[in-house]
Amino acid sequence: MALNDPRHLYPKISPPRQTQKDPGLDQKLEPQADIGLDSYVGRGRLEGRKALITGGDSGIGSAVAVAYAREGADVAISYLPEEQADADRVIAAIEEAGRKALALPGDLCDLEQCQHIVAKTVEEFGGLDILVNNASRQLWHDGLENIPEDDFDRVMKSNIYSSFRVTKAALAHLEPGSSIIFTSSIQAYDPSDTLLDYAMTKAAMNNLAKGLAQQLAPEGIRVNSVIPGPIWTPLQPSHGQPQEKIESFGQNTPLGRAGQPAELAGAYVFLASDEASYVVGESLSVTGGKLAP
Ligand code: NAD
Numbered sequence: 001m002a003l004n005d006p007r008h009l010y011p012k013i014s015p016p017r018q019t020q021k022d023p024g025l026d027q028k029l030e031p032q033a034d035i036g037l038d039s040y041v042g043r044g045r046l047e048g049r050k051a052l053i054t055g056g057d058s059g060i061g062s063a064v065a066v067a068y069a070r071e072g073a074d075v076a077i078s079y080l081p082e083e084q085a086d087a088d089r090v091i092a093a094i095e096e097a098g099r100k101a102l103a104l105p106g107d108l109c110d111l112e113q114c115q116h117i118v119a120k121t122v123e124e125f126g127g128l129d130i131l132v133n134n135a136s137r138q139l140w141h142d143g144l145e146n147i148p149e150d151d152f153d154r155v156m157k158s159n160i161y162s163s164f165r166v167t168k169a170a171l172a173h174l175e176p177g178s179s180i181i182f183t184s185s186i187q188a189y190d191p192s193d194t195l196l197d198y199a200m201t202k203a204a205m206n207n208l209a210k211g212l213a214q215q216l217a218p219e220g221i222r223v224n225s226v227i228p229g230p231i232w233t234p235l236q237p238s239h240g241q242p243q244e245k246i247e248s249f250g251q252n253t254p255l256g257r258a259g260q261p262a263e264l265a266g267a268y269v270f271l272a273s274d275e276a277s278y279v280v281g282e283s284l285s286v287t288g289g290k291l292a293p
């Protein structure tokens with residue numbers, strides 16, 4: 001088999017200046033992100049599993065949804081109502097893979113919505129064995145003093161509260177062999193001065209994964225997290241980064257380019273599958289070489 005150079009396997013992008021209202025849409029990204037629609041090949045590694053992915057409409061979550069369905073899982077995705085167009089594409093891809101899809105629009109800042117997405121998934125699929133806490137909000141600000149109180153509140157609720165509440169609602173349904181995965185970030189280890197509130201939520205999610213792993217391993221449930229580096233998704237141009245950082249986004253990694261959502265899918269499939277049976281409380285970096293110490 002021919003060798004593929006990871007520096008060039010995906011394009012080195014220099015996105016034009018662009019801005020979207022948050023949450024951004026994959027459909028409006030320039031250039032388009034690669035969520036694996038044309039490339040991901042399943043090998044039956046999650047046959048018959050039932051997965052719920054928050055923020056599964058776009059970016060990393062959408063690549064994981066496509067991969068999970070092609071690996072044989074039924075997949076529910078939660079997202080904000082204004083992201084319906086992105087969600088429709090992912091739902092279609094899950095169904096094309098021959099699996100059941102479930103669309104769960106709604107705001108995870110609300111406790112009831114966190115409980116609803118779990119209850120509905122269990123009702124429609126007859127259970128839940130993979131939970132991916134991936135939804136998050138990221139807005140940059142120039143210093144702590146410029147983070148408005150209501151922005152701070154919404155970031156905490158979208159990232160930390162939602163992960164905590166969705167997981168709490170899921171616990172009663174998870175049987176031995178189930179897996180919970182949190183999407184943390186390189187920001188949990190190496191925070192940017194423009195992302196102080198966001199970075200602290202990513203550290204909290206990583207910490208919750210490690211603590212919960214200790215609680216649930218004796219019950220046969222594995223908990224882990226993924227640590228993405230700079231990945232080209234709608235989070236970035238919808239006030240996730242200052243404009244000047246968009247144009248060279250990800251080029252300061254050792255691989256010299258931003259990652260694509262498709263490059264994350266393998267990590268999430270691995271952590272959910274029996275191949276990771278002895279992997280518990282791990283933070284798996286997919287960062288293009290940026291070190292998460
Ligand atoms: P994305 O915008 O495609 O995905 C984030 C999703 O979060 C949105 O699609 C939205 O559906 C969901 N969301 C946010 N607030 C919500 C709320 N209140 N209620 C319901 N859903 C809500 O961007 P992405 O980059 O793929 O982000 C996915 C995860 O990856 C996030 O946890 C993010 O922190 C993490 N991450 C991304 C990067 C990166 O460079 N893109 C790096 C490290 C970590």
Ligand code: MG
Binds near residue numbers: 024025059234
């Ligand atoms: Mg989205």
